[in-house]
């Protein structure tokens with residue numbers, strides 16, 4: 889997590905809301921996270937482990953477990969086993985799973 893990340897008002901807002909649309913998820917992550925996230929996704933490190941009825945998804949991402957609650961194209965909440973309080977590269981990589989399907 890680079891400390892520059894929260895310095896733009898839009899990112900700070902998104903962080904506060906803990907809510908963002910998959911359509912503009914790239915604004916939620918730093919350029920470094922996006923680069924690493926797409927790298928993980930393209931190298932097959934993102935696997936959907938489980939999907940439950942109320943739009944909960946569990947992903948395995950490079951030895952971490954990411955859970956996502958999604959409503960339509962909006963991410964309502966997430967967790968990652970790496971312990972991040974907000975965005976991490978594993979969550980970022982998971983977003984690429986949804987990205988082409990929801991646009």
Ligand SMILES: [Zn+2]
Pocket residue numbers: 952968969970971972976977978979
């Ligand atoms: Zn993580």
